[in-house]
Amino acid sequence: MLKEVNATRFITPLREGGSLPGLVEADDFGTYVLKFTGAGQGRKTLVAEVVCGELARRLGLRVPRLVTIGLDPVLGLGEPDEQVQELLRSSGGTNLGMDFLSGALGFDPLAFPVDPEEAGRIVWFDALVGNVDRSWRNPNLLRWRGGLWLIDHGATMIWHHNWPGAEASAARPYDASDHALAPFAPDLAAAAARLAPLVAEDLLAEVTAEIPDVWLAGEPGFDTPDELRRAYARPLLARAAVIHERITGIEGAK
Ligand SMILES: Nc1ncnc2c1ncn2[C@@H]1O[C@H](COP(=O)(O)OP(=O)(O)OP(=O)(O)O)[C@@H](O)[C@H]1O
Ligand SMILES: [Mg+2]
Secondary structure, eight states, X not given: OOEEEEEEEEEEEOTTOTTOOEEEEETTSOEEEEEOTTSTTOHHHHHHHHHHXXXXXXTTOOOOOEEEEEEOGGGXXXXXXXXXXXXXXXXXXXXXXXXXXXXXXXXXXXXXOOOHHHXXXXXXXXXXXXXXXXXXXXXXXXXXXXXXXXXXXXSXXXXXXXGGGHHHHXXXXXXXXXXXXXGGOOXXXXXXXXXXXXXXXXXXXXXXXXXXXXXXXXXXXXXXXXXXXXXXXXXXXXXXXXXXXXXXSXXXXX
């Protein structure tokens, strides 16, 4: 289970993010980026963050530690910005938090070379989860302490928006032509050989067990949170075996 903390102070909204994530302090004295359960994108975005973040971490990629953050809407009372106030008001209960990487820089492909091995692992992972949010325009990669860190996995696993069509949707190829790391000659064959065998049932069970029940409850067509957890695991298991054959837009790849 993810560590649970409670927000004690809302510091500031992070203006860059489309979903208006906020910076908060919590009762363990940590500083976290908070993604609101009441944001327009809904709680599925948070589920995607947990599944992808915890999967990427177990595949050896760098992801800031994830926690759940309990939020009392009264924290919004002193907030001058109406949009933020509304978000705080509608996000009582369990939200997603992520360690704030203080001093991190946005990834700049011109200033920071990435070796083909690492580029391959990241592109392969993004293909696995169908991440459409790692383009050179908006890479959602941070440079921190000499390494590359993956953030923002809300726009992935499009199949979870339509479970009856999930199997067909998850069979689709991945177009990497816009990917921020496409210019770094990603070694997809090496990544697939190393990572695909790791994406097994037990690992996916471990990953999906991290999703808080409250974000899974009440999904039409599923009786229990665990049933829905298994539905998250299935397309990933199927894709892991074949996805490197279905990545398009990378020159010389196969
Ligand atoms: N853990 C973190 N540590 C430091 N900075 C962060 C962290 N998470 C996010 N940020 C900063 O906040 C910005 C917005 O975060 P994020 O991309 O997760 O939000 P979003 O609303 O999903 O954004 P968008 O949809 O615009 O890409 C990032 O581009 C980055 O600059
Ligand atoms: Mg982003």
